Amino acid sequence: MSLYRTELRRLAKRRFTRWMSLLGLLVLAAVVVGIFVTNEKIDAGTLAKAERAAEQQWQRDVQHNAQYRAECDKAKAAGTGNDDQFPEDCAAIQPPPRDAIQAEWYLPSTFEFRKDFGAALLPLAAILALVGFVVGASFVGAEWNTGGMMNLLLWRPKRLTVLLTKLAALLTGMVVLAVPATALWFGSFWLVATLHGNTEKMTSGAWQSFALTGLRGLVLALVAATIGFALASLGRHTAMALGGAIAVMVVGQFGLAILLEMAGVRFAEAWLLPTYALAWLDKKVTLQNYDACQVNYFGNCEPATLDITWQQSSVMMAVGLTVILGAALWTMRRRDIA
Structure with missing residues (x-):
């Protein structure tokens, strides 16, 4: 054998x-x-959902930015603002551009x-x-x-x-x-x-x-x-x-x-x-x-x-x-x- x-x-x-x-x-x-x-497979519906999520996040960022700008203007007018909390010029507080929030960030893993x-x-x-x-x-x-x-x-x-x-x-x-x-x-x-x-x-x-x-x-x-x-x-x-x-x-x-x-x-x-x-x-x-x-x-x-x-x-x-x-x-x- x-x-x-x-x-x-x-x-x-x-x-x-x-x-x-x-x-x-x-x-x-x-x-x-x-x-x-x-x-998950990325299709048109998934892309649209990601676009909506990016748009909503951008709108929230714009809203928060506007609130922060208003607080800065109010503090500067009252003379209570400090450099640690707000910039020297409140005009420097600008909302993020739309393309700063990308839809790809909200896509599921594929x-x-x-x-x-x-x-x-x-x-x-x-x-x-x-x-x-x-x-x-x-x-x-x-x-x-x-x-x-x-x-x-x-x-x-x-x-x-x-x-x-x-x-x-x-x-x-x-x-x-x-x-x-x-x-x-x-x-x-x-x-x-x-x-x-x-x-x-x-x-x-x-x-x-x-x-x-x-x-x-x-x-x-x-x-x-x-x-x-x-x-x-x-x-x-x-x-x-x-x-x-x-x-x-x-x-x-x-x-x-x-x-x-x-x-x-x-x-x-x-x-x-x-x-x-x-x-x-x-x-x-x-x-x-x-x-x-x-x-x-x-x-x-x-x-x-x-x-x-x-x-x-x-x-x-x-x-x-x-x-x-x-x-x-x-x-x-x-x-x-x-």
């Missing part, structure tokens, strides 16, 4: 894999429903596919990466914890082959889960935009950009699954991966962020892992440092900036993945199985 097919069957039949995958899909479905409910869908790909990648990490850690961690790994090595004594076959089965399962989920994500948000937004200005370039972002999200999920798998294999327990992740994110990242902030380090976010994950998905993240403000010709503050690109993120992910997976393979080869 093929070891690869056996591992695929074992992965698919694990209750934890099924429930974790279902939980991830339910969270994604809840996000879609939330976006659908909180957005989902514009071209403008908003890029941000909607971030929670998809995050949920898939979380599911991949936890399932990957549990898949091999449970084998070590229950003694299944030792029994399997009696049947197939090639340690690295067994571990890499398990990893291949895990990554295949993640692809089987992530690809349909991504396709459904695209379709769901296209439906949201059609019913409660618009799908205008969608070009082949926009589709290609979204597709590449979705592909990078899939790669991130596979990397997370591999890291969870490798950490659990290193510690020979699922808790090793989960505890390590909590330590890195809570102690390492939050604690490091506080320490860097207290030390006044420039571009402190450049030392945090979420910045690189976001740069991988968005292609670039621009960090700003207002403490190093440069005044331009017009007297405006231009903060110093630092760009984190997806290429830098890819190097970091490749190095981290190589080190962690390499350590797991090395320990699998060198340590006793007991």
Whole structure:
């Protein structure tokens, strides 16, 4: 019997894999429903309602302005006005122009596919990466914890082959889960935009950009699954991966962020892992440092900036993945199985 097919069957039949995958899909479905409910399609009636709201707000502002002007004139005539309450010349109190109150401010939220869908790909990648990490850690961690790994090595004594076959089965399962989920994500948000937004200005370039972002999200999920798998294999327990992740994110990242902030380090976010994950998905993240403000010709503050690109993120992910997976393979080869 093929070891690869056996591992695929074992992965698919694990209750934890099924429930974790279902939980991830339910969270994604809840996000879609939330976006659908909180957005509306902008039609002629909605625009007219917004115009009326803007007109009413402008009239209220004009009325308040007239009252304030009258109070100013009265106070100046009585000699009781002060500079803190009224301007020196009451004629300076003028009603706002009509175009100062825009109808767009009173429009309900609407989902514009071209403008908003890029941000909607971030929670998809995050949920898939979380599911991949936890399932990957549990898949091999449970084998070590229950003694299944030792029994399997009696049947197939090639340690690295067994571990890499398990990893291949895990990554295949993640692809089987992530690809349909991504396709459904695209379709769901296209439906949201059609019913409660618009799908205008969608070009082949926009589709290609979204597709590449979705592909990078899939790669991130596979990397997370591999890291969870490798950490659990290193510690020979699922808790090793989960505890390590909590330590890195809570102690390492939050604690490091506080320490860097207290030390006044420039571009402190450049030392945090979420910045690189976001740069991988968005292609670039621009960090700003207002403490190093440069005044331009017009007297405006231009903060110093630092760009984190997806290429830098890819190097970091490749190095981290190589080190962690390499350590797991090395320990699998060198340590006793007991």
